[in-house]
Amino acid sequence: MIPLIPDGEWYLPAGIYRTDLSEIEDRFVKEAPFPDERQRVFEAFKLWIALVRDLLPGARFWINGGFVTHKTWAAPSDVDVMILVKSVDVNALSESEQGRFEQLLTDTSGPRVQPMSGLVDAFVCFRGDVGDTVYWKELWAEVLDQDRKQIIGRKKGYLEVVL
Numbered sequence: 001m002i003p004l005i006p007d008g009e010w011y012l013p014a015g016i017y018r019t020d021l022s023e024i025e026d027r028f029v030k031e032a033p034f035p036d037e038r039q040r041v042f043e044a045f046k047l048w049i050a051l052v053r054d055l056l057p058g059a060r061f062w063i064n065g066g067f068v069t070h071k072t073w074a075a076p077s078d079v080d081v082m083i084l085v086k087s088v089d090v091n092a093l094s095e096s097e098q099g100r101f102e103q104l105l106t107d108t109s110g111p112r113v114q115p116m117s118g119l120v121d122a123f124v125c126f127r128g129d130v131g132d133t134v135y136w137k138e139l140w141a142e143v144l145d146q147d148r149k150q151i152i153g154r155k156k157g158y159l160e161v162v163l
Contacts, residue, residue: 002027002159010071011143012157016062019159021046028068034075041067044119045079048104052083053163055093055101060084064140064158065121073146078114080121082136087126 002019005012029038045067052059065080083105093101105122107113114121125132143154 003157005070011069012159014141014155015157016137016160017157019161021049021161024063024068024159024161028070032070033072037075038067041076041079041119044116045081048081048116048120048122049161049163052101052104055097055104056083056085056089057163058086058089059163060127061161061163062125062136062140062158063161068159069156078119078121080140081123082140083122083124084127084133085124086128090124090126 002017002023003013003015025042029035029042032038049061052061060083062082062084063079064082065078066074066076067079069076090098090101104115105124106115106120123136125136127133140158141155143151143156145151
């Protein structure tokens with residue numbers, strides 16, 4: 001269950017909150033600022049998550065970024081998402097499936113290319129890789145201000161979806 005955003009804040013209290021797509025739509029599309037812009041991002045995200053689920057049905061998803069806030073100064077341009085998956089499951093994909101999976105991730109090897117026409121910013125974290133998991137947990141708990149500068153001493157929450 002997604003907790004309420006505290007009065008005077010725009011982000012979730014620190015923690016990881018397990019939820020489902022229906023609750024995300026209610027809280028971060030219908031009840032959030034800029035619902036029309038958010039709806040477009042959410043529709044792309046739902047299709048994206050279905051494509052990942054077709055390839056990796058055991059994956060978990062962490063959802064973060066401006067999409068899971070109630071910022072009043074800017075509509076989210078995308079949804080940030082981390083696919084948590086076992087490396088053995090990715091390695092079991094055929095060559096063709098691995099190619100499809102790679103196209104569902106953000107490519108940062110050159111000019112940044114995000115899937116779903118830039119509406120999803122997606123990365124992968126292998127379950128069981130403690131260092132990688134800790135890195136992403138700490139990074140995603142950071143709170144950024146309107147100028148995208150970290151607010152030291154503050155932590156925010158993000159969402160986890162298990163389909």
